[in-house]
Amino acid sequence: MVTTVGRREAERAVRAWLDEMHLTMEELRAEAAEGDFRSEEAELAWFLISSLDLD
């Protein structure tokens, strides 16, 4: 069985998550490029975002 998530719903959820971490997508992208994330949670967020092509 496959679960689907709507793109807009996923983007909204990601924005809310980043807001909670006081982090912008640009900052997260920069941390990903450096391979040096400010926190475990930020690294997990990037994994999810890049896996679902929400970046």
Next chain:
Amino acid sequence: LTEPLDVQATHFAVALNDLLNRTVASEVTLRSTRRDDRTDAALVGLDLGEGIRPQTFPVATPHMGCLHLLVYFAVRLDPEGVHMAVSKSIFGVYGVPGPSGGDPLVRYDYNRDMDGYPSAHIQVHGESQALGRLNALANRTKRLALSKLHFPVGGKRFRPCLEDLLEFLIVEGFVAPVSEGWQAAINNYRSTFHRRQLLAAIRRDPDTARQAFAADPTHQSSKAAP
């Protein structure tokens, strides 16, 4: 006949559930999740929870309460559009429900498109006196932390698999196996992983495979036999 990614990813999730529930977990159900507008990429793991965030699941430990595992695979079809390939994976061992709750003990990461760091690496969260001394001697403006180091492990084809991590947790006494058949389950699924990786390596480098066959006297004699 090529199976759609949805089908291949679902089979993969079913196999992972069987592995996990015969080794370290009880009634864990990983599934394939994808965007409703994309059929070429999916995430295999626990259902993303409230706010679409990765989730951990508990595993029983004999002496120290609970550990929590994070297991996700990002999957896509290979460049030929035939075989499902793992583009990224992440396995984490947490002391508390993570990942928001704290740092893991260890994380096994794989990202086939990683630039600058090994595509397969382990990150260990802990303190190192040796690293502390090196930081002091080098008078670094930015101190190296053990958890920020990406220890290389085997590369794209020969990286550690989930089965290796589960075996590590059991043999080191972190986790009590949930069935007597845990080692057989790990061995079987790990063999499947190794065979799949070897097939992929052969597909990408058939000349080396031919050289190996040509140099193998056993293979030569079995070919010559009637």
